[in-house]
Amino acid sequence: MELLECKNIYKNFDDKEVLKDVNLKIQKGKIIGLLGKNGTGKSTLIKLINDLLTPTSGEILINGKKPGVESKDIIAYLPERTYLDKEMKVKDAILYFEEFYTNFDKNKAVKLLKDLDLDINTKISKMSKGMQEKLQLILVMSRNAQLYILDEPLGGVDPATRDYILDTILTNFCEGASVIIFTHLIADIERILDEVIFIDKGEIVLTSSADELRNKENASIDEIFRRYFKC
Template sequence: MLLTCKNIDMKFGDKRVLSDVNLNIEKGKIIGFLGKNGSGKTTLIKIINGLLSPVNGEILVNDEKVGVESKKVISYLPERTYLTMNLKVREFIDYFATFYEDFDKDKAYNLLADLKIDAEEKLSNLSKGTKEKVSLILVMSRKASLYILDEPMGGVDPATRDYILDTILNNFNDDASIIISTHLISDVEKILDEVIFIDEGKIIKHESADKLRSENNKSIDEIFREEFKC
């Protein structure tokens, strides 16, 4: 099993945000991690990446606890702008190449060239959408076992969203898995193998996307809207 979450509980003060979360992710899957705002998606993602410590439970990546070894095989795109160092795009590529043995510099430069992004430009001078693309390029240029993309298409135009989806599909290997957390379900559902619905810190559904569509005769987006109707 690539990723195992066992009995994960998380609290912020008195507020329980994750409750007995159990999850198994196999290799070679594209998984949609779907839920309303505040349902616990980002919290669980942060725990998997070692950015938060759960109150209870255990996360295993390739049967190893979260730590240096798991970070070598996870490529993570946070929902927020995290490349805040005042560096040029080229310098960020060098940074990633320095710390990640699986980083493919040639792939990164090719992807930049496709988008006509100048590697000598400072990241801070680029538009929001272009920054998102550069962040995604850096993440997808790694030959990781698990890609975790938290709201990769938030706040970007539809054409950029299509580019992001194409980049995701064309640049990960069959042995890897991708977890995509997003609200833009209709854009992303066509590429999903599995879907996980999370609500109020609990996993309420984890199924094959095709099976869910055929059983309900609806799109994942429609099923989500019904499930989480306000």
């Protein structure tokens, strides 16, 4: 059984067709890059998988089941925006995750925050945007999930932070779990990808193993992506 399967997904917003016949199969133990320019349906697809939207037609299955309580328990999702109650302190956010997610590893989160020199008594609204993003990443990666869905984890951060984020992802994702990284910033992440999926204008246009693609095209994924989308 696939960890995640999308079958003939269509999604319309009023008259606008945002996703067209998207078919996807994600297996266990892979790091997948879902690559596409902004506004090509990437975030819509993420929201569908996370039950934040419902497809116009088609079916999404996580471990063979539709999105619901069970799927949410095994998916750790990092959205692009900050989704924590900013009135909370860091320790409140940790407690919140601990209360709602059975697979949340509190000690791991505390340790990672310590590495960042972040005081857990800090109010989230008092933290910089970058710090808030790191906190969110730590909370998400401290879950022993089966599928990590990361939406633009490198968006708008400086190179040092990029390294930190990539390291955190790589060192903390659970063994045997899969990671899907949705992004348009490919150069920095491509070395950790097993598979790449290109999405364009709401359709999946290419699915391949990263190394095979490099071999075939004799170029980096970033280069291939640029060529493909001529940007």
